[in-house]
């Protein structure tokens with residue numbers, strides 16, 4: 271057992287509707303002369319760099335030893351900043367994660383364009399130490415800082431038509447120079463079922479190691495879905511859309527035989543070109559033994575029931 275089993279979300283962690291003001295409500299409030307106290311925790315903004323204050327520890331964390339800050343921030347996959355593992359750190363300076371806005375669209379009552387500062391409220395931040403298991407059969411342990419994605423999505427009041435959630439990152443070749451080459455069809459695209467998106471293990475990360483997320487890790491905000499291959503954890507998100515049908519996803523579009531929509535970590539379903547039974551822990555050195563890959567990356571007790579009745583060999 272790699273993670274402790276936490277209680278369901280504590281009432282204190284749930285943002286009450288009144289704590290949250292979206293841009294339109296805020297504007298309406300300002301027009302009506304409602305003042306926001308500048309020093310209330312709800313008014314605090316996510317910092318653009320440096321330490322993140324008051325980050326709670328999460329019972330969902332693994333007790334494995336995290337990789338070094340160096341490993342986490344210099345061995346990356348972020349095709350918009352280059353296809354080599356060291357390219358994202360080298361090209362990170364081009365990306366400008368402030369100001370940043372996010373468009374929420376589709377099957378929800380509360381859609382619109384939101385500033386990052388209205389979107390992520392820092393008083394909810396938690397540290398989640400999760401394994402990141404790449405489809406390339408390497409892994410890392412990363413102390414992410416984030417907010418359960420479900421807590422964010424609930425505020426937009428998805429309707430009963432919202433069966434899936436689709437995500438897209440920024441498209442801006444001056445900031446993401448890898449987009450000058452068609453290594454993938456831009457924008458990068460990812461999606462989750464609504465149940466996966468609302469699952470308490472799924473987070474929107476804004477930091478790592480207690481600090482604001484470096485650009486190469488997907489600043490200012492990226493998904494982390496710990497039971498799925500790393501490519502589901504899409505970086506530098508600007509668009510979130512509630513969908514009725516399964517959305518197209520980048521790796522499936524580029525190699526449909528190799529990458530499916532679900533992409534659950536599964537040691538029993540090999541990639542057509544290599545085994546997924548074991549993994550190499552980054553930073554372990556040349557002679558470190560390979561680690562057995564766990565079904566659902568070790569989170570099976572929490573998430574396996576999401577796939578009851580689904581043939582995981584077919585829906586890989």
Ligand SMILES: Nc1nc2c(c(=O)[nH]1)N[C@H]1C(S)=C(S)[C@@H](COP(=O)(O)O)O[C@H]1N2
Nearest residue numbers: 346347348349404458487500501503504505
């Ligand atoms: N926008 C975007 N997000 C992305 C990718 C990408 O190329 N572009 N690569 C994915 C892959 S394959 C992995 S393994 C993880 C790596 O996250 P990390 O660099 O923070 O470890 O990011 C994922 N998110």
Ligand SMILES: [Mo]
Nearest residue numbers: 404405500501
């Ligand atoms: Mo990956």
